[in-house]
Amino acid sequence: MRDYHTHHPNPSGGYICSVTRADWPRVAEADGMTPCFGVHPWHAHEVDVAELAFELDDWLVRNPGADVGETGLDASDRHRETLEQQRLLLHVHLGAAFRHDRCVHLHGVHAWAELLSILQERARCNTLPRIHLHAWNGSHELARQFLALGATFSVGLRELTHSRAEERYARIPEGRLFPESDDSPANWPRTLALFRLLRQGL
Numbered sequence: 001m002r003d004y005h006t007h008h009p010n011p012s013g014g015y016i017c018s019v020t021r022a023d024w025p026r027v028a029e030a031d032g033m034t035p036c037f038g039v040h041p042w043h044a045h046e047v048d049v050a051e052l053a054f055e056l057d058d059w060l061v062r063n064p065g066a067d068v069g070e071t072g073l074d075a076s077d078r079h080r081e082t083l084e085q086q087r088l089l090l091h092v093h094l095g096a097a098f099r100h101d102r103c104v105h106l107h108g109v110h111a112w113a114e115l116l117s118i119l120q121e122r123a124r125c126n127t128l129p130r131i132h133l134h135a136w137n138g139s140h141e142l143a144r145q146f147l148a149l150g151a152t153f154s155v156g157l158r159e160l161t162h163s164r165a166e167e168r169y170a171r172i173p174e175g176r177l178f179p180e181s182d183d184s185p186a187n188w189p190r191t192l193a194l195f196r197l198l199r200q201g202l
């Protein structure tokens with residue numbers, strides 16, 4: 001099974017997300033991986049938004065197999081003060097993904113509800129790209145609303161070992177939930193084993 005969210009090449013293949021603009025060439029060349037171009041919300045305040053919008057378009061045109069990400073919102077104490085820049089940059093990524101018909105890979109820490117309303121608004125305006133939510137840890141009720149927008153999800157070791165994992169993930173339909181290694185490639189075999197265990201009941 002492929003790794004649905006990582007920042008390092010994985011021999012199993014999968015989606016490798018950039019974190020900063022400087023990361024794009026490295027990600028573009030990762031063997032056997034689908035590259036994702038974007039700027040992580042933790043770095044949103046370091047970016048010239050207009051310039052990034054232009055470059056993202058250019059890189060997507062030159063890499064027809066690439067996706068968009070990592071982007072999203074992080075409202076944790078540490079990153080809350082840059083939320084305004086994060087929102088601006090998120091819209092740049094969502095717009096590019098929609099125009100180029102790519103999937104956008106989203107991060108949402110303490111911000112799933114706001115992300116949902118942004119995506120629902122885009123769905124109303126018919127400008128919603130395909131969406132993938134990584135490190136998904138929301139309730140099943142929230143998952144249901146994202147599923148209605150066509151979302152897929154991925155979970156890593158941290159999510160799979162949470163005491164509420166069963167209640168959160170067991171009812172997400174087949175083909176919509178996938179494993180991820182994120183920043184811990186060494187955890188991949190254990191993540192896969194736990195993921196299969198959780199999904200066995202299907």
Ligand SMILES: [Zn+2]
Nearest residue numbers: 005017070182
């Ligand atoms: Zn990530």
